[in-house]
Amino acid sequence: MNATAATPLDTRSFDLVALAFAAALALQMPHQPWWLGAPLALVIGLRWWQRRQRRAHTPMWLKLPLLALLVLAVVGRYGNVFGQAPGTALAVGLLALKLLETETMRDARVGMGFACFTLMAALLSDQSLLATIAVALGLLPPLAALRSLEPGRRVPAALWRELLPGMALLAAALPLAALAFLLVPRLGSPLWGSPNSAEQRSGLADSMTPAGFTQLLIDDSPALRVSFDGPPPLPEQRYFRAFVMGDYDGASWTYGDVADQPPVAIEVAHSVRYHISLEPTRGRVLPTLDVPLAAPPEASLRRDRVVIADKPVDTLRDYTLASATVYRLEPQLGRHRARWLQLPDGFNPRTLALGQSWRRQYGDDAAAIVQAALTLFHDGGFRYTLAPAPLGRDAMDDFLFDTHEGFCEHYASAFTVLMRAAGIPARVVTGYQGGYWNALGNYLLVRNADAHAWSEVWLAGRGWVRVDPTAAVRPQRIDLGAAAAAPGGQLPWYQSGWLQALRNHWDIVNRWWNLGVNGFDALRQRGLLRPFGVSETETSTLAALLAASCVLAMLAGLAWVWRRSEPEDPARAALRRLERKLARMGVTRANGEGPRDFLQRAARSLPAQRGRLVQLMQHYLELRYAHAEPTAESLRALQRAVRDFPVSRVVK
């Protein structure tokens, strides 16, 4: 073992090792900064070329500075080397540098273990079905490299053929893996810190600046999937509220989270029950359809009926809620009125003047003021675009009187400022609007690109009323969704047309994957045996089941291994069949009785079949002894004769 461990790698093994490293790096690439991934890919490529050309070692004066550079880069970027993101970055870097010193079998084995580890780490960032399949395929090069280290094997000519046995091995391991996956007891609470939430993922933030959504609006990944008890709401009612923002400082709107105030009163005329499965956001807000009536478990309902979870949403989160779709929210504003009228001093003088002029014009008719603003957006030459011109210090003035272009954030913000200036309590609400109704899966798919901002105004007697100023500019945004709203050429190619439709249909697979695999948590595991009448499956039961199924799987494997596949001689098999038929007719072959004696005895005791039996005997003996290799035709003739041999249950 030790003698072979120091053996230098042959070319094929080294190719496979390099391929395994490259695959691990490629799967990590989307989650690593480019300045780390690109040089590492270069290192792997150069090293492969160098070893192939000259079979030379990498000098120490090259390896050490590269290692130091890597550690410095990671520390410089993340501050330390601990935690998930810096740890993964360091692991990826070390993996690539490991190829520099991979010369012997031992190095290759260590490297392959490390590559498997790095591959698994790629799943920490992305758990979708495609990512999982990609990582599973990424396991093939390490398996092939490990195989190639065994001396005395048959080497296939083509490199890709090396990957096939690994695939067969993984396929054979799938049943046991599925069983283990079901039965490995899940942890109720993590052993150590959950993934650090410093890095905000795409998703809604608790503050909003006009043009702050731009990244979100081109992020095409799913944000939430919603299934309804009963029919889904109409497209124009599909508003998912996340944050209610009332504080405006002239540049951005912010959500002030106050924990210990009871939610405001609501009078419900119609409500809907639904179920949301939320993709990890790293944030704590749980979007809800319109106005929620109560908070789901492990979350609380804030003053303005915003649902905030107790912990950041780091994994897929499922919750069931009831929401009001026809309602009167906060019928009496009371002492909070001033809060919804607050405007910063010294900003947007022209906007304020416009609002005040409407107030003078329409007096107390709030509905008329709202209509005036919507008319302004509709007829005032405004344009919907995802790439608006930048705005200055008086952002709303610039937008309303100068650039005339923007998207939902601009319109919601400007509208709210106008309303407040006119003395109508107003606020900005962010969330999602629209979504794709997947008829096959009966659920609504909402993407991050469906993020939206709108306004709510408080009207006496009606409470908070949703007003979507974007709809005034571009009604398609509301009716058809985000994709339809964008003017041509502004959305990336993958969001357009038939491809988008295909992606929407494909999403049902992701939903199944999320429901079946990613959503299989400790809670669902405890209900695993419910069909068998066990309401709560204890951890000890799971462990016992796991052990039992491992033993069973091993036994099945051993049965397969111990099976001696001696291909039975076809002539002999035919004779056996004849023996069984004769045994049913009362003539049993004795131990040590040759076929000739037996068939002669059978012919004597079954005179009715005498002719057939003698013929069969001669046929068999001829097959057996007349030729070295019996011909296929005469073999088939024997088999046919045996098959047609009649069994008559005449007991003599």
Add this chain to the structure above:
Amino acid sequence: MRAALRRLAQRAERRLPALTRLRQPEPLPIELDRRRIYIVPSAFGLAFGVLLLVMLVGALNYANNAALLLTCLLGAACASSMLLAFRTLDGLRLRGIRAGHAFAGEPLELTLDFSAPRPRQAVRLDCAGETHAFAVDGSTELKLHLPTSWRGWQELPRLRIWSTWPLGLFRAWSWLRPQQSVLVWPRPESGGPPPLLPSGAQERLRPQPGEELAALRDYRRGDAPRHIAWKASARHHDLLVKDFDRPAPREAWLLDWNALRSFDAETRIARLARWLGEAEAQGRRYSLQLPGGRIDVGSGPTHYARCMDALALLP
């Protein structure tokens, strides 16, 4: 007490035939089956197991079901590789062993004839500190070199046949102890006098003219037709062939154990072995007189081997 120990040993032998060094030599062919194949994880396998455990705990901790699924998949694949390691050896047959010839102290070439119903890869065999890796496709011959030290019969050592196929995580092995011995020839002395020829031998050596017809002899297959003596053959029952310009036939050596009475047995054997080798190399005819019997005059590799075997087997 001793009887109990022996019973225990026999019991161990019966239950764990491959593990115990008590294993008796067994006749060929030897077929490996599950009762004599043993498997343990290799050092790399243990380390990989620890790595899998780390990945499992990590996946559980982060409640990352995708990673958990793939960790389970990798673990199950590794466990299955154990079965493949077993299958590499299971059903492998050592059908026969052919031994070459070697002087004592020189390696002796062994040819092991393996066969298997299924093709095998990466089978390894340990013999005398060397490891040989080979694949078996139907049947395969493996050449080994067995060190020798002393003339006479030498038992084959225990051979360890093992494999870490396919991933190097598990090591399956079995011991082979074929009931077969190889005959090691005595080592010739490095130098010494030529044998004492019987008196008058020198006169009988007559130089022969090179070009002339030397003799007529019976036709043997392979003789060129132009060498056939047609005229002579016409008067004869068989075809006769002209034998030309042969080098002078050397005098036959009559090697005699008793002629070396002044030396001890091993020295005599070594000297006789050297003379046999020289005679064979010079193309002489020779005979050998040993205490156990006499080998008549002859030449050629078979004759040489017969003489050397007789020498090797001297007490």
